[in-house]
Amino acid sequence: MPEKIPERAAAQLAFPGEVPLPERVAACREFLRREQEGLRARHAAGGGGRQICRERSWMMDALLGHLFDYALRTYAGPGAGSALPVTLVALGGYGREELSPWSDVDVMFLCSQKIARNAAQPLREHLSQQILYPLWDCGLKVGHSTRTIDEAVAEARRNMQTKTALLEARRVAGSQQLFDTFTQAYRAYYTGENPKDYIAARLDDQSGRRAKFADTVFNQEPDLKNGVGGLRDYQSTVWMARVRLDLTRIEELSDLNYVRAEEVAEFQRAHDFLLRVRNELHFISPRATDVMSLDQQPRIAEELGFAGADPLAQVEAFMQEYYRAAQTVFRVSKLVEDRLALSIGRGSGERRSFKDTLLAARFQRARRLDGFIVRGRELAADQPTVFKEDPVRLIRVFRHSQTLNAPPDLHLRELIRESLPLLTREVAASADATVSFRAILGEVGAVEPVLTRMHELGVLGRLVPEFDGLTCLVQHEYYHRYTADVHTLSAIRELDRIFTAAEPITLKYREALHETKDPALLYLTLLLHDIGKAEGIRGHAESGVRLALPILERFGVEPNDRELVAFIIKNHLVMARFWQKRDVDDPGTAAAFAELVGDAERLRHLYVHTFCDARGTAADLWNSYKDTLHTALFRATLDRLKLGQEADAAPLRKKTMTQQQLITQTIPGxxxxxxxxxxxxxxxxxxxxxxxxxxxxxxxxxxxxxxxxxxxxxxxxxxxxxxxxxxxxxxxxxxxxxxxxxxxxxxxxxxxxxxxxxxxxxxxxxxxxxxxxxxxxxxxxxxxxxxxxxxxxxxxxxxxxxxxxxxxxxxxxxxxxxxxxxxxxxxxxxxxxxxxxxxxxxxxxxxxxxxxxxxxxxxxxxxxxxxxxxxxxxxxxxxxxxxxxxxxxxxxxxxxxxxxxxxxxxxxxxxxxxxxxxxxxxxxxxxxxxxx
Structure with missing residues (x-):
């Protein structure tokens, strides 16, 4: 049992007198082996993520405590060691008692400034030899430092990482009085400073880290620690709340109206689940790792007890649970971040609730439109009843946001979530809702941010229920990096770039689109192109057509355009397969592809769609070589469609002209x-x-x-x-x-x-x-x-x-x-x-x-x-x-x-x-x- 850890440690690690290092290392290894086995058994029995991490931290406390006592005893002599003003302090994940099975252990030896300078260095060396060496010999990765209180505070001033680590300092062994003095001094330091710089630095760090993961939780192989919605998001929320609001418990956020109490509870449950997943990942690896590869996901799903008819179904059930947890962590952490950013907007250091911040913002100059207020760069609700008065506003609000380039503010986003039940099937199918949504899709170059926000707030799934089946859907294909819903939105982002970006690679696609009758129609095609995956990956193009046709009719798309969209959905994989598997230099390839597509309008749509689909699948999936093959097939097929049978004579004419050119010009030798x-x-x-x-x-x-x-x-x-x-x-x-x-x-x-x-x-x-x-x-x-x-x-x-x-x-x-x-x-x-x-x-x-x-x-x-x-x-x-x-x-x-x-x-x-x-x-x- 975990509560017996101190007793077991005392029986195995209380070394009498001086004991040779090999014997102490052997005892430490045996202690760790037995405790790790017990830890894994309790995890397999359903132990919560937070609880297992606490128990591993207690294991380390017991081990380090005995090593520390032994080190002081052998340095100062029996009975004198306890009088030395030295404290062993846990930092970082160890300090907050969140050690996964193979996590690093970070410690600080806190020394009193009363220790004479000539005695400090020998003491530091002795602590390293008697504590760190045995830990390293046991295979543990240990980060360590030795500082006085003044040195610790000075380092925190210089380094944000140190400042953050010291926020979670926890005494493991040694002088309680020295640790209390440090705690008081450090709290006086961080509460005495204006928190604006720290919050701004942490927000920049959060933004930069998330950008590395495409700002989405829906990566196919998630990073449990650093990914969007990962453990770092949770931890950063705690750190910022500690510095800005001087909170010691995450639950206090609801007392200050930063989040609701039920959101805090969801936040904590999601965090516990992420820790449980990481614990399993560590156990099966077995090493410190945070990335869940595709190959590990089936075993994790099985070990954590997820049900399914086959391994694939188990993984889907597990990953959907993971994505829900990560979404919760991201949503709540982002909500707190946004409100903390507002709370420091005036640069003051006083503790303010979010309600105070929101009331202060109301005094800014405002402009009213359709029940909303445009204030500064954001859109707000004029009254809490704005959506009850007209539920179609749940669609129009995004059109207003798009045309005004003003995203919904925090309060409006929360109001949209709370009002989703008002967006019934009847409202979603109404003519007004359809017109607003088609207008959003018609704003070429500015569609993806709006659709992404609609998806995040739950509106897109209400408007197009068939799309909801793609949410959190894991794609077990080697080339997909994101879930099906995020892939779709990423492909739409690529279409936005074709209309707006100055990249040379996009110019030919823009030209092809401008040759079509309705370039904006491709947005609707991309939105629906993978909708069949909700029924299974295999055959999803064909099932996608069946699902898309009623949606197109519901949105009032004309019959000819419906036929075009259906054709692209059915054949959206074909063009890439042609140039991947066939010789684009062979006239027979263009002839066969021309027979398939039938006309230039279809070809142009398929050409651009294939590009967006591939670039939205994974950043590294498309390259200049593939682009050359893709464009060569497009141009050869376009020539075939324009010239018909005359295209067969073109190669012979080219051959004759090239031969004459080479004879006319001189080739040396x-x-x-x-x-x-x-x-x-x-x-x-x-x-x-x-x-x-x-x-x-x-x-x-x-x-x-x-x-x-x-x-x-x-x-x-x-x-x-x-x-x-x-x-x-x-x-x-x-x-x-x-x-x-x-x-x-x-x-x-x-x-x-x-x-x-x-x-x-x-x-x-x-x-x-x-x-x-x-x-x-x-x-x-x-x-x-x-x-x-x-x-x-x-x-x-x-x-x-x-x-x-x-x-x-x-x-x-x-x-x-x-x-x-x-x-x-x-x-x-x-x-x-x-x-x-x-x-x-x-x-x-x-x-x-x-x-x-x-x-x-x-x-x-x-x-x-x-x-x-x-x-x-x-x-x-x-x-x-x-x-x-x-x-x-x-x-x-x-x-x-x-x-x-x-x-x-x-x-x-x-x-x-x-x-x-x-x-x-x-x-x-x-x-x-x-x-x-």
Whole structure:
């Protein structure tokens, strides 16, 4: 039992006389082991988060108390140690008794200034040796300082972090009198200062920290401590209330009308739940950590007893509870912060209630509109009955806020929450409500902040009940970073930026939107595009159409526009899949996509929607390379829709014009005959998106390869010609390789890039009929973009020469490279802990009739050498790769290959395709690190 902790500590840690350090460390370890086991058992039995943290703090009190007593006794002699004016003080989380199972322990040795200077240093060294060394040997992480009272106050003046830590100082052992003197001195210090600077600094810290998490609690992998609505939000509220209002208990906030008593109770319950979750996270890790990864969430849900038909349902139930708790912490902490900010607005240091602050604000100059008052930069209610008089004002208030650029003030926000029952289905479906909401969506460039505020206050869910199903909905997909509701609002924010931002990347999307009949219609499309996820992720596009059509009709959207919105919702994933998995340089790709979309209006909406959807999914999901592919498909398809069958003749005209251009201009060392031969030896698809400069480079590389036959021995003539060129616009490096075509060329090139530590984003593979291969790879240095490392380039060249000239197997080198990579760089998952639905490994091999292509699509966990082994398996089955698109999203490889037979014929035999599929499934099932 926890109340027996002091007794157990006395039995194990009361060292008689002087005891060697190893014996004391062994006793301390055994004490901690037994107490930690008991702590975990009480946690598993349902122990509250706060209670378990208190008990671990009591464990540390008992341990540190005995070590402290031993240290003083061995320093001053039996009976004299208790007279030394020294106090062991707990700080921070330890001071407030909130130690999770593996949390750091912060302490201060408080020394009286009466201790002689010549005695202070030996005493400090003795305390460190006898207390800190045993703790470190036990594996504890201990922060420590030694200060006098004056030194502590002086450090608090210099450092806000120290000032905050000392607010929670608690005596563990030693002189009570010295600690009481410190407490009085420190309270006199922080109550004597004007609290404005501290509150302002803390508010800035809160704002900056939350911005790192996109100002939302709905992150897919939440940070329990520093995330929005996390433990730091709760703690900061306590700290600011202590400094500004001199409160010792959070409950006193309701006495001063800063929050209601029931809100304080909700605040505390949510805080307890967060602590319980963090305790579980520490136990299963087992280490100090605050980030709940996707892979840990199923086990946490199971251990905390959340019910569900399967692990996925358990996780959803658990995460929804977490998000509710985090929302509560964020809402209440933000409410207190806003009111504290108002309370220091006049710069005075007197203690004032929020009611006093609110009354003072009423004397500001005001302007009245539709039952509201515009005062300064905020919107307020003229009377508490404003919504009872006209419930549609619950919608109009946000339209007024939008047009006046005046957010609702604190009182109005609370009044909106309290008035939600007035927003019935009948009111929400009324013509006035519909007109107001459509007007909000029509204010292009300024929509997301208003919708977010409507969502936070509960109005959006009342107006569009179908959207409420997305609230707190966890998306178990590897590329999503936010819950479904926050993702939707983030996508709408991206659309706002297209209309308002000066970023070069947004200009072409703005132009595309201005070519549409109603650019604002896309706001409604984005709002509804994922609404089907409320019924399940799988098939959500189709179910989304079914749910969206009645909403569109309810909002009075015209039939033609309803059809357009429904089309985009149904196909909102298709455009990205096209350019991720197909060759955008192939005219057949644009032809197939043009047939799907049907007209330019749909294409433009889908083009912009896909961009906003991706950028609203995760900040790092979109890059210049993807943007280039996306825009290339858009423009090629737009040309196809405009020109129709005439588009088929365009590539031939371009090829002829480019050939004449290159013959007319002089390419050093290249004759007109060589140019003519080059154009006759390559398939037409090579010339579609290969510009004159790139063709000229290839001609020179081919020339160098052919000349090597006469200047090198038979082995040397196999050496490839390699050229590196940085593409800063796409933040990658283009690597051109020209060599003699041979079986397995692609997988050897892929393997050489892996051994050199470079990532492949994509590849185009082409061969002349005289068996000269021209392969183009788009590569990056991991995390750095274009390849700036000369050693990496040299290593690639050396490795590929050896592989081609000696037929060397690169797999051992790939395994060696994999072992050098830090484990955190690739997704490591313990068996049974991962949400397999998030990362379904799949292999699909099929013949695309419309394009006359045989296509291989692979989705698997990424790892060093995966591409090498996939390409080798394809080669071993007698197929050549003519195109590859290589993608990696948050640890998952998404690779697509076009393949053909050795004689360039399409592969259609089902037996051969099934055999290849089986081999590729074996590849993705066996990690490279276990295959050597």
């Amino acid at each position: 290249i004759s007109a005959d060589e140019i003519t031969a080059h154009f006759g030896l390559l398939p037409d698809r090579y010339f579609v998106h290969t510009d004159a400069a790139e063709i000229a480079l290839h001609l020179q590389m081919v020339n160098r390869l052919l000349r090597s036959i006469t200047t090198a021995d038979s082995v040397g003539s196999l050496r490839p010609v390699i050229e590196w060129k940085d593409d800063l616009n796409r933040s990658l490096t283009v690597v051109n390789v020209v060599t003699w075509d041979r079986a397995g060329l692609f997988y050897k090139l892929a393997g050489a890039f892996s051994v050199a530590g470079l990532n492949i984003l994509g590849a185009k593979v082409i061969s002349r009929t005289d068996h000269i291969a021209i392969d183009t790879f788009y590569v990056v240095e991991p995390g750095l973009g274009p390849v700036q490392s000369a050693p990496a380039q040299d290593k690639f060249a050396r490795i590929i020469e050896e592989a081609l000239m000696t037929n060397r197997d690169l797999l051992p080198d790939i395994v060696a490279q994999a072992r050098k990579i830090a484990a955190t760089r690739y997704l490591q998952v313990s068996s049974g802990e991962a949400l397999q639905s998030s990362f379904p490994p799949t292999v699909d091999v099929y013949h695309e009739l419309s394009m006359q292509r045989t296509i291989v699509e692979v989705q698997a966990r990424d790892q060093i050498g995966l591409l090498y082994r996939l390409a080798k398996a394809i080669s071993d089955h007698g197929f050549d790769i003519t195109f590859a698109r290589i993608g990696t999203e948050r640890g998952v490889a998404i690779d697509t290959f076009y393949i053909e037979g050795a004689n360039h014929e399409p592969v259609v035999g089902p037996e051969r395709l099934e055999a290849l599929r089986s081999s590729l499934n074996e590849v993705i099932a066996a990690p490279v690190t276990t295959s050597a």
